[in-house]
Amino acid sequence: MPENAVLSVMESDGFTRKIVTHCLGTFGMKVEQEAGSCWRLDERLVCLQFA
Numbered sequence: 824m825p826e827n828a829v830l831s832v833m834e835s836d837g838f839t840r841k842i843v844t845h846c847l848g849t850f851g852m853k854v855e856q857e858a859g860s861c862w863r864l865d866e867r868l869v870c871l872q873f874a
Contacts, residue, residue, distance in 0.1 A: 826853075826860040 826847075833843040847853075849862040850872065 824862045824864070825858070826862060829862065 829847065830840055830843055834840060841874045847862045852861045854863050856860045
């Protein structure tokens with residue numbers, strides 16, 4: 824997921840940038856690409872959180 828797009832949408836929904844980046848860091852890993860920073864969620868961590 825492109826970092827800027829995720830931050831933009833989540834901030835428009837009322838979440839702070841600090842909370843969004845914390846959640847991304849907790850449940851995913853940052854991947855640098857030519858187009859910019861992206862996040863890849865770890866399905867296992869997400870499922871364990873909501874199980």
